[in-house]
Amino acid sequence: MDINSRELSVGNIVVVKNVTKIYKVGKVDTPALRGINLKVKKGEFLAIMGPSGCGKTTLLHLVGGLLTPTSGKIYVDGYDITRLKDRDRTNLRREKIGFIFQRYNLFPGISVRQNLELAKHIKKDEDGEGFLEDVINMLGLREKLEHKPLEISGGEQLRVAIARAVIGKPSIILADEPTGSLDSHSSQIVLEMLRNLNLKYNQTIVMITHNSDAAAYAHRIVKMKDGQIEDKDKGAIYSFEHQSLFTF
Amino acid sequence: MKGLFWANIKKRPTRTIVSIFAVALSVIMVLLFEGLTNGLIKDSAQRTKNTRADLFFQPPGSSLLFALNNATMPYKIKDKLLAVNGIKYVSPMIHQFNKKTFSLIFGIEPNSFNQVSDNGLVIINGRLFKNPYECIVDDIYQKSHHIKLGDKIKVLNHKFTIVGIFRSGIGARIMVPLKTLQDLTDSHNKVSIFYIKCDSKKDIEKVYNYLKNTPPFKGYTVTRAADIYKLMTSSLPGLEEFTIVLISISVIISFFVILLTMYTTISERTREIGILKSLGASNFYIISMILKEAFALTFIGLGTGIGATFLIVKFLHKIHPSLIIDIQLKWIFIIIVLAIFSGIFGAFYPAIKAARQDPVEALTFE
Known part of the structure; x- marks a missing residue:
């Protein structure tokens, strides 16, 4: 555990402070994030919107510990991940974070069940059988467990990716345009499922989306532009009345 | 883990089979050579001993x-x-x-x-x-x-x-x-x-x-009958050197085949490694996954090689009943150790390379 700052003590599971990220391509510096500040509360469903290339995915990868920032601090569940060694960031990803990718990134050569078991094995989730079964039922995957990912529809693949992300009950789920390649009906179903996960398990979700209908499922929408958070004072949008306890 | 392991082994069947055969071939090469030399020498020594002479006198x-x-x-x-x-x-x-x-x-x-x-x-x-x-x-x-x-x-x-x-x-x-x-x-x-x-x-x-x-x-060279086998094996000109060269070639073949196989495997599976890293798989997990696959290929190659050697021996005995091929347990053990060593060692660099991959780059790999 790194710090127990004021931001963390008020229930923020993610705190991003003055984070910049500059990609070096040869001798050219390409800034992706320019001093980002963001807080995400435990149990919050946050949507990040913005045009392509504005740095949304970079921000998600930084929070997920897949990248390290050029400057600034990122706290995830109390850990300053900018100071963690590679091994510790791996541990953090394993224990605290679940990823949902736009392309789902399932292993095509193995069945749905094996995909989930592999994640369970990596996350060393020994006692989560009941929880996983619950999630499998909730996501309607029971009938698809023995199928290989390419034998099921895109929406079903996404549901498998969601199930895999929640294995081990991570503190936060990071979803990168999860409904980007789905039709509106399938998107709606999946977003309902994400919302249910958020409600039932108080699961923090940070979701990148281009789609304002998808973003409307979140408690709050943050808009990004040119590597910065746009108009952050207007960032608090509450989709659900009963969750308006979040104040920023 | 097992599911992914076998899926990867089965993903490129031709490559897997070629790798297994290459390992098997090097096993066959060593075992047959050793079997033939040992057989010939042992048989020759035994038949010489059976003459019941006590001493042999040579120039x-x-x-x-x-x-x-x-x-x-x-x-x-x-x-x-x-x-x-x-x-x-x-x-x-x-x-x-x-x-x-x-x-x-x-x-x-x-x-x-x-x-x-x-x-x-x-x-x-x-x-x-x-x-x-x-x-x-x-x-x-x-x-x-x-x-x-x-x-x-x-x-x-x-x-x-x-x-x-x-x-x-x-x-x-x-x-x-x-x-x-x-x-x-x-x-x-x-x-x-x-x-x-x-x-x-x-x-x-x-x-x-x-x-x-x-x-x-x-x-003059005088040899006791009791010493004949030991002296025969030690005095065959170049046998030891040739054996070392043969074993080295065998180890090098196994090493490079596994190296190449695992190297191409991890190149193809860059994205997969990125996914594993995003799931929180440690470097050790990824290295051990690659090494286990290499071990499996080597092990199957070894089994195939040893089995094929005995089949070849059976076939040779059928067409040349007088041919003595003595495959010693010692050499089976040596070839098992060497093949596993070369297989694991060959996979080590690709495994390290896989573990060191940047997860984001790996995830965006097409």
Whole structure:
């Protein structure tokens, strides 16, 4: 555990402070994030919107510990991940974070069940059988467990990716345009499922989306532009009345 | 984990099969070579031992692989040897390797040979040779070559009539008159070896030391029958060096095949490694996953190689019953250790490379 700052003590599971990220391509510096500040509360469903290339995915990868920032601090569940060694960031990803990718990134050569078991094995989730079964039922995957990912529809693949992300009950789920390649009906179903996960398990979700209908499922929408958070004072949008306890 | 493991092994069946065969081939190469050399030497040593001679007397610097020596010793040394106190019988011989039949031929004097071997040369069919171009063969040679009495075989480009079949296990598979072999090898009144029988077992050491240290025998190569196998293997010129080269080639083949296989595997699976990293798989997890796959390929290759070696041996025995192939457990163990070592070592660099991949780059890999 790194710090127990004021931001963390008020229930923020993610705190991003003055984070910049500059990609070096040869001798050219390409800034992706320019001093980002963001807080995400435990149990919050946050949507990040913005045009392509504005740095949304970079921000998600930084929070997920897949990248390290050029400057600034990122706290995830109390850990300053900018100071963690590679091994510790791996541990953090394993224990605290679940990823949902736009392309789902399932292993095509193995069945749905094996995909989930592999994640369970990596996350060393020994006692989560009941929880996983619950999630499998909730996501309607029971009938698809023995199928290989390419034998099921895109929406079903996404549901498998969601199930895999929640294995081990991570503190936060990071979803990168999860409904980007789905039709509106399938998107709606999946977003309902994400919302249910958020409600039932108080699961923090940070979701990148281009789609304002998808973003409307979140408690709050943050808009990004040119590597910065746009108009952050207007960032608090509450989709659900009963969750308006979040104040920023 | 198991599911992904087998999915990856099965993903590129041709590549997997080629890798397994390459490992198997190197295993077969080493085991067959060792089996053949051991078999030939052991068989040769055993049959030499079965002659019941106590000592072998050869020209200075001779190889114990008798067939490698030319007949350079005067025949008359026989009388000098017989005059040595403690020596009972002496049998002069020429050992000749017949490239055409890939077999050893002894030129013997039947009487002295039988004296040394306590009548060990047992004719089971026919008779001993009486004329210059007659020969006797052992029963294994007869069976493997499907021959019968009266048939002719070619020895040193000359036809010999088979007049007798002797019980195998003693001397060579083909025996011809010493005098004829001397003529055919331009070694008139010369021999390549004397088999010596001592008066009693207690005399062996005494005679051995006498021959080693007393002129005119001093300088000649004298070998005790008890030492024959050990000395045969150690004195075969270049055998040890050749074995080392062969094993090195085998290890290098396995190493590079596994290296190449695992390297191409991880290149193809960059994205997969990125996913594993995003799930929180540690470097150790990824390294062990790659090493386990390499181990599986090596292990299957080993099994295939060992199994195929025994099948090849069976096949060779069918077409050449006289061929002795002695595959020792020691060599199976050595090849298992070496193949696993080279397989794991070959996979180590690709495994490290996989573990060091940047997760974001890996996830965006197309």
